[in-house]
Amino acid sequence: RSVVRLGLPSKGRMAELTLSLLKSCQLSVRQLNPRQYTADIPQVPNLEVWFQRPTDIVRKLCSGDLDLGIVGYDIISEYAQGNDDLVIIHDALDFGHCRLSLAVPKEGIFDSINTLEDLLNMPQWTEERPMRVVTGFGYVGAKFLKEKGFKHVSFLAGDGALESYPAMGMADAIVDLVSSGTTLRENNLKEIEGGVILESQATLVASKKSLNRREGVLEISHEMLERLEAHLTASGKIMVTANMRGNSAxxxxxxVLSQTSLCGLQVSL
Ligand SMILES: Nc1ncnc2c1ncn2[C@@H]1O[C@H](COP(=O)(O)OP(=O)(O)OP(=O)(O)O)[C@@H](O)[C@H]1O
Ligand SMILES: O=P(O)(O)OC[C@H]1O[C@H](OP(=O)(O)OP(=O)(O)O)[C@H](O)[C@@H]1O
Structure with missing residues (x-):
């Protein structure tokens, strides 16, 4: 194929936010039919947009069916599983902020367990009765606990509402995404100190192979990066234009700068 492909989240909390970020960068996505999975960005010729689930964006970047994608760092870490063909070309798109964290019930056997060390030293976990962890992040979750020295752990895969598993007696701990912390609190769970596995936000990712081999991918990546950088740098800043009399600039x-009420201003002449 000669066209460059960009994968964007088709649903979930990242979908709308991705489109509005691109719009703010004058890269509006034009989707002719909301039931179709393809779209384009008129400002960028030769680019095809494909709406996909975030996990599939990562899989398709790995398989070479997409060249670029916007997804959370959490999803890349879990689903690319160290695949070195993927390269993050913008690591802080400033939305979808969350952390992947280890949490346990506030009470019962975990009453006085607050740190990773406390958890590691609990006598309850044995080969016959390992600590049961439910997660949608089995790869990074297991890697983290292994690196921290946990020996007796078993993993259970779950897709959603993981905060309910300990109360249902199905898991001792959870490894899940946390943002405000409300879901954990409302379900009587607490984060373990030192148990943040990764911090995540939306990123722009590319396949290295595509960047090196497919015509147009490098140029489109530059174009997108420039626009994203310009927008992200400018956000939160305002420009004031004023005419003032004076003998020289x-x-x-x-x-202007001697006015204390205007502190923080930068003056360009
Ligand atoms: N509470 C949160 N606050 C901010 N960002 C989050 C939060 N939970 C998840 N995210 C980010 O948003 C991404 C998409 O999460 P979302 O729960 O919408 O998944 P989804 O695409 O609907 O998939 P699924 O339905 O399988 O969970 C996550 O991979 C993560 O990067
Ligand atoms: O710290 P908080 O701000 O409460 O957010 C955390 C929750 O958000 C995500 O779930 P989501 O709402 O996407 O639902 P899900 O359980 O179906 O994935 C995540 O899995 C947590 O459950």
Whole structure:
């Protein structure tokens, strides 16, 4: 194929936010039919947008069926599983902030368990009765616990509402995404100190093979990066244009900067 493909989240909390970020960067996505999975960005010729589930974006970047994608760092870490063909070309798109964290019930045997060390030293976990962890992040979750020295752990895969598993007696601990912490609190769970496995936000990812071999991928990546950077740098800043009389630009600048109420301003002449 000669066209470059960009994967964007088709649903979930990242979908809308991705489109609005791109719109703010003058990269509006034009989807002719909301039931179709393809779209384009008129400002970027030769680019095809494909709406996919975030996990599938990562899989398709790995298989070479997509060249670029916007997904959370959590999903890349879990589903690319160290595949070194993927390269993160923007690691902080400033939305979808969350952390992947280890949490346990507040009470019962975990009453006085607050740190990773406390959890590791609990006598309850044995080969016959390992600590049961439910997660949708089995790869990074297991890697983390192994690196921290946990020996007796068993993993149970779950897709959602993981905070309910300990109360149902199906798991001792959970490894799940946390943002405000409300879901954990409402389900009588607490995060373990030192148990943050990764911090995540939306990223722009590319396949290295595509960048090196497919015509147009490098140029489109540059174009997107420039626009994203410009937008992210500018957000939260305002520009004020004013006409002021003075004998020289320097004199005007000096007068403006000497006003304490205007501190923080940068003057360009
Ligand atoms: N509470 C949260 N606050 C902020 N960002 C989050 C939160 N939970 C998840 N995310 C980010 O949003 C991404 C998508 O999460 P979401 O729960 O919408 O998944 P989804 O695409 O609907 O998939 P699924 O339905 O399988 O969970 C996550 O991979 C993560 O990067
Ligand atoms: O810390 P909080 O702000 O409460 O957010 C955390 C919750 O958000 C995500 O779930 P989501 O709402 O996507 O539902 P899910 O359980 O179906 O994935 C995550 O899996 C947590 O359950």
């Amino acid at each position: 320097e004199e005007v600048a000096e007068r």
